[in-house]
Amino acid sequence: MSFEILPCPPDRFAELLLTSEIGFGEDLPDDQIERVRKLSDPARFVGALDGGRFVGTGGVFGISLSVPGGELATGAITFIAVLPSHRRRGILRGMMRSMIDDCHARNEPLAMLWASEGTIYQRFGFGLGTWSVNLEAETAASRYTSDWPAEGTFRLIPAGEGMDLVAPVYDAVRSRRAGFLSRTPDWWAGQLPRADKDARGGEVKRLVVYETDSGVEGYAVYKTKSDWNARGPHGILTVNEAVGSTPRATREIWRFLLDVDLMRVLKAWRLPPDHPLLSLVAEPRRLGVGIGDGLWVRILDVGSALEGRTYGLDGRARGRITLELADEYCPWNAGRWLLEIDDGHASVRRTDADADLALGANELASLFLGGFTATALAASGRVGELRSGALGVADTLFPTALQPWCPQEF
């Protein structure tokens, strides 16, 4: 069976998204299609066609990803699906080649994605960039370590409003953490409650903001689901996103979420492993913590990616390290690279000098956002130390003081 991979004709964009719906076994309502259309450049979506019909889909959003000390243009790969009738014939492989080469041609130093299954994308050089800590907490039992006096106030915001209140909070946190995505108003519209969808009802998105004399310092988007059992109320509160730009806002917004009446279980996803909540509660195990893969990252251009972040816990490191990089999928990256780092900034060039560390594209991607140490990757045999002490040098350069955090799937 033959197929061809082509950019999506603009007039077939909805058809392409509806094909992906079959691959995911999920509904894609019309309003969702319109929302995706607003976020997308159809020229960056590809279809695999068999006899003129779509049998595979993929697309890329152009997004700016926060990295240590800055941000970089990144191809956000999305809507990957192949019809069950055409699986395991190389269609994903063909679409990925086309999308990765296009991102590279557009000078995006990075690509990223959320994987339906972690095993799929490592073969293309994606490495784990962020962990996703997931909670299924018993609200009453988690209790805070201290009975902090309440500070500030909360305000429930009507659906369709509030973007101007919360975007500065998100941007403040984004400037301090790698892993956050840039958000245009159209992206925000998908995150926040919408007037046409969430204005009334029990199980709809709600937005609450936390305010002090300094203004809005935190917010949460959440849903509640009423439930009752023989002992009484047993509601479930699901947190879509909760962000505080100050320590007190983080503490208060989570206290608000844990204290909503009639709710007994709080579910949350996509938190970083160093999220403050884990050290605020008296009974951490009652948070029902699980951990899984979060954002997967692919370095498309070693030079501009490595020069596009800062190094050192304070972002001001000095040092040098030579990497022997294996990268079969993007062979233009393979070879030996010298990083000379001064005041946190790297100058990166090819070298013939002896290498300090040997690693692959996946491992460099994991080091890139700062959430992994070279020593930890070496402990699982994924990084090789070619010069004694080189792991220690890498550990002073790549990790960040705060773990990277990607609070949003796309």
Ligand SMILES: CC(C)(COP(=O)(O)OP(=O)(O)OC[C@H]1O[C@@H](n2cnc3c(N)ncnc32)[C@H](O)[C@@H]1OP(=O)(O)O)[C@@H](O)C(=O)NCCC(=O)NCCS
């Ligand atoms: C995942 C999916 C896109 C794969 O498409 P596909 O066209 O069957 O993949 P390919 O034939 O190009 O496979 C490429 C390689 O990945 C492997 N692979 C693909 N899907 C895999 C999976 N789910 N688990 C493990 N390996 C997988 C193949 O075995 C193949 O390996 P090889 O080249 O070493 O032989 C398809 O199965 C699908 O649509 N699944 C449901 C929706 C989904 O999960 N999409 C991904 C969203 S992030």
